[in-house]
Amino acid sequence: MMRRRTLLATAAAAAAAQIASPLRAQSWPNRPIKLIVPFAPGGGTDFTARLVAEKLTARLGQTMLVENKPGAGGNLGAEVAIKSPPDGYTYLSISGSYAVNSILHKPSFDSLEDIAAIGQYTDEPFLLVAHPALPARTLAELVALCKREPGKLSYGSSGMGGLTHLTTEFFLDAAGIKIAHVPYRGTGPALTDLLAGNVQLLGGGSTTFLPFVKSGKLRALATSSSKRLAAAPDIPSYAEQGYPTLDFNLWHGMIGPKGIPDEIVNRMNRELDSVLKSPDVSNRLADDGVIAVGGPPDTFMATLRSEVERWQTFIKRTGIKLE
Template identity: 35%
Template sequence: MPTLRVASMLFTTIGLAASTLAGASMALAQQYPGKPITIVANLAPGSTGDMIAREVGAVLSTRLAQPVLIENKAGAGGMLGAQDVVKAAPDGYRLLLTSSGLTAEQSLRSSDFDIREKLAPITDAVSISLGLMVNSKMPAKTVQEFIALAKERDGSLRFGSAGVGSAIHLAAESFLLAAGIKMVHVPYQGGTAVVTGLLQDEIQAIVFDPTAAAGMLQAGQLRMVALGGNSRSPNYPDTPSFSEGGLPGFDPGAWYGFFAPKGTPAEIIQTLQNNIAEALKDPAVFKKFSEKGFRIVGSSSDKFAVRINEDVEHWKRVIEDAKVSVK
């Protein structure tokens, strides 16, 4: 009997503790937000991700009646900003805006960081399509002409990236695998440098975000041979999709999404997801993002989690098949 009584008391104590924690979590969620929120953008100032964080943050501030501050913490392939948020209190006041480049980074490097275990997904805000870009002097004007030229040059053509393991590096490796060709990889320090390298003909191609190269494309300095997506983009109606170009199913792209520290109450995650999704529908934000060719998503945290897992597994396959190494 004493044993049963002790066990009963133990279960009662555990139950009370669980109820107390649940109550505290609910109370925190009901009071949220009660102070300014900081969005850590693990991307450089002036980048696409930085712009997304600031545009969404401004509307979010109005909706939540609290200041939303943007803090740039680029470096180490996005890990610097990501680790900052991982270590933050799980209370919804320090968030991360990052890109799918972080899933590529973790897939390449052996570390204890796994975005699926360290962070809580809120929503993937937007998706962008990546395009195969060449110097305007490049004779190849279609995907098939480019593939033929690469084969003719017997692997001597060079493609650039923003660094080994960067999203555009692995996107280019995906293209080479899909096209059945070989090229020489030339890593640069960041996106601006790789575009400059293409303009100066140090490299012959990049798989890149057209938003970040819009000025050079419009000026005719660069030419986009093909663009990801199931159909032609209204922003680039003269550029065929990769499927049109003879690579059915090849659709290079990237996403930008919001995360919170692991352990953030579900109610707070839902509040943030709802408000970010509404911020993306704001007329000014929607217009600006659409004009840049972004596909606005704003999905649930569960759907975003599925997409992240698919990304990680995809990059692992690309890294293995292309024999990519940081060594």
């Protein structure tokens, strides 16, 4: 009899949970939603998150609050978000560095298995830019210069293990050349030294570099985009210069903790997709050479898995470490 009562109680609890989940989803959202940005204010991830949050606030009827939690290469804010209750009220805005951090920084969570993918915001091409005094206007000329005068050039980055570091090393590895790496504490200081001629090369997002390229203060040698940028059609791609595997872009997107009800994930994804496809958002991003992506959660999850695999293979083969 006792065993029978226990079984009945368990079944009743399970049934109640199944009923409660749709009810919670139907009433969502009924309070403000938090979007954590794991970097300091002012960067590309912060800008994109605030643009998306502003538009989602209007569509959801609840305020989406952006909260910056920088530290540990982005893992501090990521840990807070991913370990939050999966009730649909806490999300994380991520960039391409999320895939790298899962390998180099070894966070306390599983970057693929402990999350719910919501959707991809954008795809921003990388540019490899040079100081105008550099006597190379193409990748072929750069490679020839490095082989002719080894040890002469240096490139900057936003720091060891960051995307500006790893994407440049990806190119150097493919080209079979060596250029001295000078890490900085962020893209800003690296850009300042590039403009001053203290380093000769720097990689980064198109939104950061295009204004300097258009003004003639920097020269763009290549873009990672598969097609030339509408905002800068004179910049050749890596692929058309003989490097088809250098198709990495600086993407941004939204994830949440694993366990968010499917109804909430799908609603958030639909609203996000509508925001990104709206002309005011897509055109605003396109002016900087950035593509508004959108699409279903499964597609974004596939992108995450592919990116982790790509960088895991590269880092393991080259032995790059945070030293």
